[in-house]
Amino acid sequence: MRCPICNKCFSEGDSDAVAPFCSERCREIDAKRWFCEEYPIFTPNVDQIELDNAEGRYSDETDDDSDYN
Numbered sequence: 212m213r214c215p216i217c218n219k220c221f222s223e224g225d226s227d228a229v230a231p232f233c234s235e236r237c238r239e240i241d242a243k244r245w246f247c248e249e250y251p252i253f254t255p256n257v258d259q260i261e262l263d264n265a266e267g268r269y270s271d272e273t274d275d276d277s278d279y280n
């Protein structure tokens with residue numbers, strides 16, 4: 212696991228670990244952040260619509276096999 216506060220890798224089995232944080236300290240930091248409303252409100256800008264004009268080529272094979280004898 213990776214701590215969202217200090218970015219440190221840790222395992223949940225660690226005695227210090229307080230999931231999802233690596234330690235009680237980081238958990239507190241996170242709690243304080245919320246309390247102070249310092250968390251950046253991340254709004255993903257889904258405004259990038261790329262108009263992909265793909266060339267649709269149709270290989271029109273009209274097999275005109277007229278069989279006359």
Ligand SMILES: [Zn+2]
Nearest residue numbers: 214217233237
């Ligand atoms: Zn941490």
